Amino acid sequence: MYALVDGNNFYVSCERVFRPSLNGRPVVVLSNNDGCAIARSNEAKALGIAMGAPWFEIKHMEFGDGLVGLSANFVLYGDMSDRMHSLAAGLGPTQEIYSIDESFIGLHGVRGDLTKRARAVRDRINQWTGIPCGIGIARTKTLAKLANHIAKTAERKPGSYPADLATVCNLAALPASDLDAVLGTTLVEEVWGVGRKIAAQLHEGDIHTVLDLVRMDPATVRRRWSVVLERTVRELQGMPCIELDDAPSPKKEIACTRSFGKPITDLGPLLQAVSEFASRAGEKLRKQGSLASEVLVFAHTSPFRPGPRFNKSVVVPLRRPTADTGDLVLAATHGIRRIYAEGYDLIKAGVMLLDLVPGSVLQHELDLEDDDCADRSKLMTAMDAINGRYGKGTVHVASTGATEKVREWGMRQERRTPQYTTRWEDVPVARA
DNA sequence: TCTGGGGTCCTAGGACCC
DNA sequence: TCTGGGGTCCTAGGACCC
Numbered sequence: 001m002y003a004l005v006d007g008n009n010f011y012v013s014c015e016r017v018f019r020p021s022l023n024g025r026p027v028v029v030l031s032n033n034d035g036c037a038i039a040r041s042n043e044a045k046a047l048g049i050a051m052g053a054p055w056f057e058i059k060h061m062e063f064g065d066g067l068v069g070l071s072a073n074f075v076l077y078g079d080m081s082d083r084m085h086s087l088a089a090g091l092g093p094t095q096e097i098y099s100i101d102e103s104f105i106g107l108h109g110v111r112g113d114l115t116k117r118a119r120a121v122r123d124r125i126n127q128w129t130g131i132p133c134g135i136g137i138a139r140t141k142t143l144a145k146l147a148n149h150i151a152k153t154a155e156r157k158p159g160s161y162p163a164d165l166a167t168v169c170n171l172a173a174l175p176a177s178d179l180d181a182v183l184g185t186t187l188v189e190e191v192w193g194v195g196r197k198i199a200a201q202l203h204e205g206d207i208h209t210v211l212d213l214v215r216m217d218p219a220t221v222r223r224r225w226s227v228v229l230e231r232t233v234r235e236l237q238g239m240p241c242i243e244l245d246d247a248p249s250p251k252k253e254i255a256c257t258r259s260f261g262k263p264i265t266d267l268g269p270l271l272q273a274v275s276e277f278a279s280r281a282g283e284k285l286r287k288q289g290s291l292a293s294e295v296l297v298f299a300h301t302s303p304f305r306p307g308p309r310f311n312k313s314v315v316v317p318l319r320r321p322t323a324d325t326g327d328l329v330l331a332a333t334h335g336i337r338r339i340y341a342e343g344y345d346l347i348k349a350g351v352m353l354l355d356l357v358p359g360s361v362l363q364h365e366l367d368l369e370d371d372d373c374a375d376r377s378k379l380m381t382a383m384d385a386i387n388g389r390y391g392k393g394t395v396h397v398a399s400t401g402a403t404e405k406v407r408e409w410g411m412r413q414e415r416r417t418p419q420y421t422t423r424w425e426d427v428p429v430a431r432a
Numbered sequence: 433t434c435t436g437g438g439g440t441c442c443t444a445g446g447a448c449c450c
Numbered sequence: 451t452c453t454g455g456g457g458t459c460c461t462a463g464g465a466c467c468c
Contacts, residue, residue: 197464
């Protein structure tokens with residue numbers, strides 16, 4: 001048996017904890033550069049604002065409708081998330097933190113009335129953090145997700161489901177006929193694992209509600225769609241196919257990408273941006289104790305705007321796996337020079353660290369007996385500590401110390417890719 | 433004027449090996 | 451005339467998630 005605990009309209013709820021005057025008003029939290037809505041209060045949803053709606057399209061609602069748009073504060077949300085998850089953990093013996101606002105709880109061996117217990121945990125989270133939650137309980141993770149959806153919808157739209165399913169919905173406690181009725185009024189697109197494409201295909205095949213989907217033959221589903229959807233169907237039928245992952249393995253890739261507030265056309269600012277991304281990605285990499293073997297860099301123009309299109313990426317192999325910001329920045333800037341072309345309004349760029357292997361800078365340097373490495377490793381550790389305490393970007397790697405490496409690296413690369421030459425004056429110098 | 437930033441898993445097809 | 455079969459690895463692309 002599983003529970004899914006999910007904070008309602010999470011980012012908006014976090015903001016409301018500290019600004020109670022926002023209660024009852026339509027509120028959206030906006031992405032980077034105030035681009036689009038990434039969280040909506042119930043009132044904002046009632047206005048018909050879609051997830052991902054561009055701010056420029058909904059901004060006019062600030063006036064007649066009293067809509068409030070807030071710039072995101074991810075540090076705050078992360079902190080609130082930790083508190084919420086630690087309270088949710090009280091529901092059962094195991095927990096999988098699935099996202100910033102959701103965790104699955106394994107309920108194996110928990111005795112007594114699960115619904116009552118869930119209500120108590122929900123109340124505690126609300127009292128201690130101020131975040132309202134929905135809790136879904138069922139035999140499988142997919143059903144628990146669905147139960148959670150029902151719990152939240154029943155609360156938000158009275159009449160959509162039986163009122164006693166609001167806020168906490170235990171599908172396992174429902175008589176079979178009631179369960180069928182609930183599944184029969186829920187559309188397939190609400191199911192975890194059914195996205196836009198597959199939902200459209202299901203509707204074409206006259207499969208509209210979750211009840212329709214549950215009654216399908218898994219073998220047929222596998223033949224017509226995939227093993228993935230087959231697993232979803234089995235989970236909906238009550239057969240657990242997706243286990244609780246309470247000890248998540250380290251990330252297999254780490255990315256840092258951003259849209260720019262204003263388009264970038266010149267190489268200089270692009271190099272600066274990419275250096276920053278590589279450096280941030282490096283922090284994440286060291287935090288999880290991994291080394292990267294390859295660095296991918298990309299940049300592209302806006303897919304929404306007319307004009308010449310540019311969309312390129314390149315994978316730069318590293319000589320050896322590393323977590324050294326200097327190495328990562330060099331690889332990333334090398335890559336961006338390779339793909340850069342003049343005359344494009346670039347709207348977004350990013351760095352991804354690929355082919356990650358376990359290992360720390362420290363451990364790694366012992367094997368190499370590279371004198372330089374010990375200092376660099378201490379430097380990375382110190383940098384992460386300072387940036388952790390005083391905020392991101394308080395210190396970065398300046399490239400003067402890296403010049404020799406650039407020279408060496410550039411020459412190595414030049415042998416392999418003769419069309420490329422490094423120009424030293426282009427190497428970005430980060431400011432302290 | 434203005435459209436997020438992360439991730440994962442699966443599949444198909446080609447290269448390569450014995 | 452006749453041109454294997456099975457396994458593994460890699461990559462690109464698609465679909466999904468929050």
